[in-house]
Amino acid sequence: MDVDAGVFHAAAVTEDGDCVCWGKHGADTATLEAQQHDGQDVIVARQTNGVLVWKPSDGAKILEVACGWRHTVARDERGRVWGFGDNRR
Numbered sequence: 001m002d003v004d005a006g007v008f009h010a011a012a013v014t015e016d017g018d019c020v021c022w023g024k025h026g027a028d029t030a031t032l033e034a035q036q037h038d039g040q041d042v043i044v045a046r047q048t049n050g051v052l053v054w055k056p057s058d059g060a061k062i063l064e065v066a067c068g069w070r071h072t073v074a075r076d077e078r079g080r081v082w083g084f085g086d087n088r089r
Contacts, residue, residue: 001014001015002063002065003065004065004067005067006067006069006072007069008023008024008070009022009024009067009070010022010023010067011065011066011067012065013062013064013065016061017060017061017062017063017076018053018054018062019054019055019062019072019074020051020052020053020054021052022051024070054084060077060078060080061077062074062075062076062077063075063077068085070086071085071086072084072085
């Protein structure tokens, strides 16, 4: 398990490998999905209120999280790094 805090939000990794975020998380996202764009997996955020619970669509477990000003970065068990949140900076 891992936990980190940014300026306006926090994130943690559960024992099941889910990434959980709460607080003001960039675009106030509560749901994310991974999609393919130019052959790469990208995370798409949908704006809602609440707590975000996310894991890659292929079921890989999240191992670590790091929070920035208005974004979160997560590393999964397959070595991939995922970033989501405010993309303006």
